[in-house]
């Protein structure tokens with residue numbers, strides 16, 4: 496079709512397929528969501544919401560609340576209906592894209608859609624951050640936007656801040672914009688917000704979809720310099736954050752205590768599931784600083800289907816180079832995690848003929 500840019504029809508769809516299952520552990524959502532009393536409060540505020548009116552052009556009232564919450568100048572806060580939309584706007588703004596591999600697929604997918612030149616540096620063995628190789632790539636190429644998810648997805652790894660900061664220094668010297676995507680920062684030991692304050696070449700991306708339990712509301716934000724924030728805002732559709740979203744997120748920001756509680760429960764469960772999986776005779780889980788675990792299996796299709804047959808939906812990752820056989824499981828409630836573990840061990844027996852390993856095999860890392 497001549498009306499459409501010729502590269503677009505040939506591009507693959509976004510790599511996500513879903514299936515019906517009793518236990519949904521495939522999108523790194525929070526198993527908890529808003530507490531019941533906040534849901535009731537939301538319902539009563541909803542009754543007063545003037546849905547006949549447009550929301551503010553760039554969710555200014557919500558941006559102000561986020562600025563207060565984060566201790567960031569309001570002029571540097573960009574709110575979007577999901578951090579995905581902000582990634583898309585950043586890619587639209589960028590001369591070039593630099594990424595790591597494996598990575599969050601939306602960076603590369605957006606680059607291909609928008610026709611932005613795209614390059615990626617491979618993570619080292621054990622998903623270690625290749626600092627020197629990234630610095631080299633930043634020095635060689637024309638400047639653009641460098642995306643780094645930390646904690647890293649889809650592996651769950653956490654890159655030490657000194658190493659991330661060393662890259663940020665090079666990015667600034669070479670006039671790149673480095674965006675640290677902190678979608679999972681609440682589950683990790685540290686974050687880069689302080690280092691980004693007052694920096695033109697470093698920005699932080701966050702979301703309400705994970706720890707806040709508001710994936711359905713669709714809201715994310717960028718903490719950036721005024722200059723970068725203005726450009727990104729202009730690339731987002733005007734009036735793009737629905738009033739319903741603003742209502743839910745503003746309410747959540749008034750009660751952030753529920754998030755800390757949910758994060759604590761998820762972290763505890765993540766460490767329990769990781770430890771229990773050490774006794775799995777055929778699968779290997781990687782350590783995680785997020786709300787999910789990446790697991791290496793001999794056959795991702797067999798693992799995915801076997802779990803689904805037992806009512807547990809996970810996400811395949813084996814299409815990603817370097818992640819052959821991998822699946823990713825979100826940490827759910829203790830009951831959901833037990834169901835996943837039970838299914839995982841049943842499958843080991845049925846599919847691979849192996850029994851759970853004895854306790855003394857679970858000691859080392």
Ligand SMILES: Cc1ncc(COP(=O)(O)O)c(C=O)c1O
Nearest residue numbers: 577578579599644678702704715
């Ligand atoms: C690293 C990372 N960034 C961004 C997002 C997108 O989040 P949102 O729901 O805010 O669009 C995700 C979602 O899975 C993610 O894993």
